[in-house]
Amino acid sequence: MKDVTSVMVEEHKLILRMIELVEKNTRLAETGLFNDWAFYIDAVDFIRNYADRFHHAKEEDILFKSLVENGMPAENSPVAAMLMAHDQGRAYVRNMEAAARKALVGEADQISIVAENAYGYVALLRDHIDKENNILYPLAERVLPEAMRPAMVEGYARAEEKAPGAGERYRRMVERYETKQAA
Numbered sequence: 001m002k003d004v005t006s007v008m009v010e011e012h013k014l015i016l017r018m019i020e021l022v023e024k025n026t027r028l029a030e031t032g033l034f035n036d037w038a039f040y041i042d043a044v045d046f047i048r049n050y051a052d053r054f055h056h057a058k059e060e061d062i063l064f065k066s067l068v069e070n071g072m073p074a075e076n077s078p079v080a081a082m083l084m085a086h087d088q089g090r091a092y093v094r095n096m097e098a099a100a101r102k103a104l105v106g107e108a109d110q111i112s113i114v115a116e117n118a119y120g121y122v123a124l125l126r127d128h129i130d131k132e133n134n135i136l137y138p139l140a141e142r143v144l145p146e147a148m149r150p151a152m153v154e155g156y157a158r159a160e161e162k163a164p165g166a167g168e169r170y171r172r173m174v175e176r177y178e179t180k181q182a183a
């Protein structure tokens with residue numbers, strides 16, 4: 001059987017590294033030890049283009065769709081719960097970005113708004129990734145028939161072609177901020 005989830009588990013690893021940076025930098029920002037607001041703009045770029053366009057797009061357009069085609073209900077189901085979390089995540093990110101942009105141009109009192117949405121996103125995505133890695137993906141590997149899988153793998157490749165170099169570019173972004181933090 002062709003594997004259709006381990007590529008996603010790998011992408012989760014990079015997303016979790018960015019989430020950890022968001023959490024650590026926000027803790028420092030709350031105590032006044034971090035004020036690189038541009039980091040949040042980069043984190044939003046990462047989340048929109050890597051977590052959402054690159055990763056969630058594969059889930060929403062291919063993996064989840066295949067599960068529904070294979071008989072999982074679209075409503076009140078694990079897939080519906082995962083889609084709802086993707087949307088909740090997008091709302092946190094919009095609010096975090098708006099506050100970070102204000103902070104960037106010198107507006108006061110944005111830290112608590114950045115922090116509220118940053119922590120909200122971190123908690124949501126950790127829980128979400130945990131559910132996908134440990135429940136939904138193993139379920140997908142159990143139930144999806146071999147006949148559906150080659151088209152899915154092709155679909156992933158096409159999705160990646162739409163974002164050429166994204167994997168590499170965002171891995172370097174995460175590494176750059178991890179190095180800064182270690183310094």
Ligand SMILES: [Fe+2]
Pocket residue numbers: 056059082086128132
């Ligand atoms: Fe997801």
Ligand SMILES: [Fe+2]
Pocket residue numbers: 008012055059129132
């Ligand atoms: Fe995911």
